[in-house]
Amino acid sequence: MFNAHPMVTRLAFVASDRPEAIEARGRLARRYGDTPETEAQVVVALGGDGFMLETLHRLMESGKPIYGMNRGSVGFLMNEYSEDDLLERINAAERALIHPxxxxxxxxxxxxxxxxxxxxxxxxxxxxxxxxxxxxxxxxxxxxxxxxxxxxxxxxxxxxxxxxxxxxxxxxxxxxxxxxxxxxxxxxxxxxxxxxxxxxxxxxxxxxxxxxxxxxxxxxxxxxxxxxxxxxxDRDVGMTMLFDAGRSLEERVLAEQFSA
CATH class of the missing domain: 2.60.200.30 (Probable inorganic polyphosphate/atp-NAD kinase; domain 2)
Incomplete structure (x- = not known):
């Protein structure tokens, strides 16, 4: 569980080029502050799965956890978008370690x-x-x-x-x-x-x-x-994605096998 780690208070927000993602970034940054990526504890990615992959690639060397919220067309790798209780959600989130x-x-x-x-x-x-x-x-x-x-x-x-x-x-x-x-x-x-x-x-x-x-x-x-x-x-490279409690990537992959 992510809450076993230091309390997260510093977030950096990044967005895809979709208008709804850019607008969401502005609102969230005003509400929660926008820390530079180099100083942030978690990077919040706003967009779809394609943008999540871009963000993972770009920050691969940083080791920073990434928490995605869906502001795109496909959101399998993203959490549901909500502007409320974001710090609480991130601090209670589950981690998925990905090797490329x-x-x-x-x-x-x-x-x-x-x-x-x-x-x-x-x-x-x-x-x-x-x-x-x-x-x-x-x-x-x-x-x-x-x-x-x-x-x-x-x-x-x-x-x-x-x-x-x-x-x-x-x-x-x-x-x-x-x-x-x-x-x-x-x-x-x-x-x-x-x-x-x-x-x-x-x-x-x-x-x-x-x-x-x-x-x-x-x-x-x-x-x-x-x-x-x-x-x-490549086991020497690892990326951490964060998912809301009860909606881990493991759970999504399992649920996909039973979808109609």
Whole structure:
């Protein structure tokens, strides 16, 4: 529980570019004060899930907890918006520690690109041509050829995002596993993906890369014309998200599995 930590009194407010988020930031800052991020104990992010991911990436090195309130279109990672009793809610909030995926992608020129992903690393075909991927786990080839629109590796926190849309499994936050999920698999048609240990190292090799170009995306960071992509969880990096008591991220992920 977050209330086991020092009492929070200093908040920094950040907002997306949506008018309702900007207006909310102004009202909350006037009511609770607006401490500079470097001095704040908690950063309050106002927007949708996309803005929460942006904020997590931007403050990744700071170690500051982030409490989101929904002023956007999608709010799975956000708390309900209310201007009342904000300090009390934050001091009673539950913590979720998130570890990202580290993507290392090599493009057709041999240039190496590195990025972190909180939700997922996805490989996507760039043209009408089906992508062909060879997939290895911990150095052993597990799927010699996957013809598909793409494939992704998702964290538990990201398992309810793109992974779920691609018919991948929802993963409890404490399961210590990753989801490897195909996107519109053509061959082998019946392969539905795999659950991997969180320590697994996944390698995608792009076959016929000149004819069938593929991009790699780590959350919102994209690399075009990749030939090889390596994905592994980075346990050395951790981000803390705060959720209202009784509405923890673990509870939301569990409830999603029973939603109609």
């Amino acid at each position: 995926l580290r993507m290392t992608a090599v493009d057709a020129r041999g240039v190496m690109h590195k990025a972190l992903a909180i939700n997922e690393v996805s490989l996507l075909r760039q043209t009408r041509q089906t992508a062909k991927l060879r997939i290895s786990v911990d150095g052993k080839v597990r799927l010699a050829e996957l013809s598909c629109d793409g494939a992704l590796v998702a964290t538990p926190a990201g398992s309810t995002a793109y992974n779920l849309s691609a018919h991948g499994p929802i993963i409890p936050l404490d399961a210590r596993v990753l989801a490897l999920t195909p996107i519109s698999a053509f061959r082998p048609r019946r392969w539905r993906g795999a659950l991997l240990s969180h320590t697994a190292r996944v390698t995608f090799e792009v076959m016929e890369a000149d004819k069938r170009p593929v991009s790699a995306v780590a959350d919102n960071f994209e690399v075009r014309d990749v030939t090889e992509v390596h994905v592994a969880e």
